[in-house]
Each structure stands twice: as structure tokens, then as C-alpha cells.
Amino acid sequence: MDLQDVIRRRRMVREFDAERPVPREALERIVSNATRAPSAGFSQGHGFLVLDTPEDCETFWEVTNRPGQREATGSPSMHTAPAIIVPFAHKQAYLDRYAQPDKGFASDDDSRWRIPHWYVDTAFAAMVMLLTVVDEELGAIFFSIRDPQPLREAFDVPDGFDPIGAIALGFPVANLPSGKRGERREKDDVIHWGRW
Numbered sequence: 337m338d339l340q341d342v343i344r345r346r347r348m349v350r351e352f353d354a355e356r357p358v359p360r361e362a363l364e365r366i367v368s369n370a371t372r373a374p375s376a377g378f379s380q381g382h383g384f385l386v387l388d389t390p391e392d393c394e395t396f397w398e399v400t401n402r403p404g405q406r407e408a409t410g411s412p413s414m415h416t417a418p419a420i421i422v423p424f425a426h427k428q429a430y431l432d433r434y435a436q437p438d439k440g441f442a443s444d445d446d447s448r449w450r451i452p453h454w455y456v457d458t459a460f461a462a463m464v465m466l467l468t469v470v471d472e473e474l475g476a477i478f479f480s481i482r483d484p485q486p487l488r489e490a491f492d493v494p495d496g497f498d499p500i501g502a503i504a505l506g507f508p509v510a511n512l513p514s515g516k517r518g519e520r521r522e523k524d525d526v527i528h529w530g531r532w
Contacts (some may be wrong), residue, residue, distance in 0.1 A: 342470045349475025352506035354416035363388055363419060366505075369468045370423070373461040376453040377439060381429030382461050383497055385422040392491075396420050399486035400502070412450035414477055421434045421465060422487070424497035425458040458500050465503060475508030 367384045372416060375381065387393050397415050429444070430453060434441035441448055462478060469476040480501045481487060 337471050342467050343428060345442075346466060347475075348377075348477045349508045350414045350477055350521045351509040352413065352417040352475065352504070353509050354418060354506075356418065356420040356507040358388060358506055359475060360388070361410050362474065363421075365472065366465050366468045367421060370461040370465045373457065373464045374418070375457040375460075376430065377433045379430045379433040379453075379457070381426040381433075381454045382422045382458040384461075385424065385491055385493065387420040387422070387491075388418065393418065393420055394501075395490055396422075399490045400481050401483070406412050412474050413509075414479075414504050416506075417477075417503070418506045420498050421503045421505065422481075423458050423462045423465070423501070423503070424493065424499050425452075425454040427452070427454045430454045454498075457502055462500065462503065469503075469505050474505055476503050476505035 341502055342364060363386055367386055370382075370384060371380070430449070431441070431444050433439065434448075436441040436444075446452070466476055466478065478501050481499050482497045487493065488495075488497075
């Protein structure tokens with residue numbers, strides 16, 4: 337698929353065919369492509385938890401949802417997604433990399449990071465995954481995780497890895513609305529040439 341087609345077709349999908357698992361080869365391509373995303377200083381401070389069994393997906397929803405949240409989301413069918421990928425940022429990888437002689441930051445000093453690149457770079461990786469999902473002719477939705485500690489405990493995630501959200505993915509159900517959506521802003525309202 338042409339890159340422009342991928343970008344035009346990318347959207348958040350909330351309705352999945354629970355009976356169609358995501359092929360392992362597609363999942364491997366999605367997370368493998370994420371490792372090609374940019375990272376400051378080539379720190380590569382991220383990790384990806386891939387859940388593709390019904391048991392693991394159900395555990396994910398149990399530990400990340402508050403009671404009643406599944407019904408309150410407005411998109412309860414997204415909970416039937418046959419796969420979930422959780423991208424984690426690893427701050428210490430950046431602090432360690434930038435303490436090396438060629439960078440010269442003080443060890444464990446995060447005060448020089450106006451923008452925490454461990455989150456930015458992990459978001460880049462998540463976007464690469466979302467684009468690859470489209471290229472695989474699948475659908476996905478990115479959403480936040482309110483309390484990551486139960487997730488860490490349930491899946492043995494090491495300390496220091498912070499989930500920036502999660503991506504539920506699968507084969508989209510055709511002819512169903514994708515949720516409430518406003519109009520896309522006009523380009524002239526967003527793009528400013530030369531000055532604001």
C-alpha cells in the first residue's frame with residue numbers, strides 16, 4: 337500500500353471481529369517496525385508488551401478497567417479486540433545513554449530534558465505501529481491506561497517501564513460507526529508558513 341494511502345486511511349477503530357485472530361506474522365511486523373522509530377541519541381528506551389491470546393487480553397481488561405468502565409467507555413466492543421500492544425517508555429535508558437562521554441549529561445540528571453524524549457520516542461513508535469496496522473489491513477485504537485501498576489504486576493513488567501497507553505487491534509467490523517467524531521480542522525488553521 338502506498339504511504340499516502342496508509343496515512344489517509346489511518347483512523348481509530350473501535351469495533352473488532354472477535355472471531356478473527358490477528359496473524360502472528362502481522363503482529364511481528366507491527367512491533368518490528370516500531371523498533372525503527374526515531375529515538376534521541378539512539379537510546380531506544382522503549383519496550384512493547386504484545387498480548388494475543390484471549391486469556392491475556394481478558395487479564396489486560398480486568399486489570400486496567402475500573403468496575404463499570406467497560407460499559408461506560410461508549411465503545412465496549414473495543415474490548416473484544418483479539419490483540420493488544422502496550423508500548424512502554426524506559427526513562428533510565430535515556431539517562432544512561434546521555435551520561436556517556438559523547439553526550440556529557442550528569443548521570444541520572446533529567447533536569448536538562450525540557451521534553452521527556454522517552455515519552456516522545458515511544459509515541460513515535462506507537463504511531464509507526466498504527467500506520468503498520470493500516471498497511472496490514474487491520475484496525476486499531478490507541479487509548480490511555482489510568483493506573484499502570486496492576487498491569488505491571490499482572491504481566492511481570494520490570495520497574496522503570498511506564499506505559500504511554502495501549503493499542504487494541506484486530507480486523508475491523510464493517511459498516512459500524514467508529515464512534516463520535518468531529519470535523520477535521522482546516523489545514524490553514526493548523527499549518528503556519530513563515531510565521532504564526
